[in-house]
Amino acid sequence: MSQQAFKATTAEDWARSDQYHNSFLHREDEILDAALQNSNSNGLPEIAVSAAQGKFLNLLVSSIGAKKILEVGTLGGYSTIWLARALPADGELITLELNEKHAKVAQENLDTAGLSSKVKVILGPAYQSMLELQPKPPFDFIFIDADKQGNKQYFTEAKRLVRKGGVIIVDNVVRYGRVADPEYTDANVEGVRALLQAVKGDSEVEATTIGTVGDKGYDGFMYAVRK
Numbered sequence: 001m002s003q004q005a006f007k008a009t010t011a012e013d014w015a016r017s018d019q020y021h022n023s024f025l026h027r028e029d030e031i032l033d034a035a036l037q038n039s040n041s042n043g044l045p046e047i048a049v050s051a052a053q054g055k056f057l058n059l060l061v062s063s064i065g066a067k068k069i070l071e072v073g074t075l076g077g078y079s080t081i082w083l084a085r086a087l088p089a090d091g092e093l094i095t096l097e098l099n100e101k102h103a104k105v106a107q108e109n110l111d112t113a114g115l116s117s118k119v120k121v122i123l124g125p126a127y128q129s130m131l132e133l134q135p136k137p138p139f140d141f142i143f144i145d146a147d148k149q150g151n152k153q154y155f156t157e158a159k160r161l162v163r164k165g166g167v168i169i170v171d172n173v174v175r176y177g178r179v180a181d182p183e184y185t186d187a188n189v190e191g192v193r194a195l196l197q198a199v200k201g202d203s204e205v206e207a208t209t210i211g212t213v214g215d216k217g218y219d220g221f222m223y224a225v226r227k
Contacts, residue, residue: 011217018052018214026051032081035109039076042105048075049145049171050216054082057143057169061086064167066140070133071095072126072154073146077106077113083143084115093119094133096126096146126150130157138163145171148191152198155224159204162226170195174211174220199224 032051040046049057061069061083067090069083074097084093097103103123110119122129126146142158144151151170158168172192178184179192199207199222207224 014213014217015215018050022051026055031113032078034112035076035078035081038109038112039078039105042076042101044076044102044105048078049082050214052214053171053212053216053221054079058082058086060167060169061141064140066167067091068135068137068139068141069093070130070135070139070142070158070161072130072142072144072158073097074106074121075102075145077109077119077121079143079145080106080110080119081113081115083141084110084113084118087118091118094122095119096122096124096129098123098125098146127153127157130154130161133161135161138166140166142166142168143171144168148172148188151191151195155195155198159226164226166226168205168222168224168226170222170224172219173209173222174218176218195222203227 036048039048057079066086067088069087071080071083071093074080074095080093080095087093095106097106100123103121107121110116127150139162142162144154144158146154155168155170162168173179173195175189175192178189199205204227205224206227207222209220209222211218211220
């Protein structure tokens with residue numbers, strides 16, 4: 001094998017890789033582009049999932065035949081659109097958002113995407129909103145992408161809300177490898193570590209972390225299935 005294969009990679013390398021693969025596997029999508037543009041023009045932080053990650057979530061929802069989705073953390077609704085598009089005609093998605101401005105922008109984007117009939121945006125602290133939910137039947141799929149300090153609480157409540165055999169995805173659990181670095185600490189990393197400690201030995205779920213790298217940098221999802 002040549003030495004070229006072992007060269008250190010950069011953020012630019014992985015961004016180019018995402019763009020290259022997307023050029024084969026993704027169609028042009030004016031609705032999703034408009035959602036990002038509207039979010040950016042309203043000053044929302046540019047922390048939505050990437051296009052590749054959004055399609056990955058969309059395919060996961062489709063693959064398990066989900067009809068009910070809960071999203072914890074809406075931001076501008078970019079991931080919400082990806083998720084809701086995978087639902088059948090009678091499917092529904094509830095998304096929880098703390099920030100009033102974010103919720104307003106997300107609703108605009110959902111209206112533009114023609115998904116308002118399938119999606120309900122609930123404004124308020126996500127954990128409190130989760131406590132108040134009594135879904136019948138339970139959710140098939142839950143995507144957690146809110147403040148990382150709340151990960152343990154969100155995940156614990158998600159187990160109550162998802163059906164047996166249902167899927168819980170938690171975003172941003174690798175964080176450039178810092179979660180695994182004992183010399184590094186911040187509130188977000190400690191939130192992920194608390195989640196990992198809670199899941200360790202939890203007999204109610206089977207879970208794994210999948211590292212991701214692309215135009216959003218180096219991070220990862222936790223993929224859990226409720227027993």
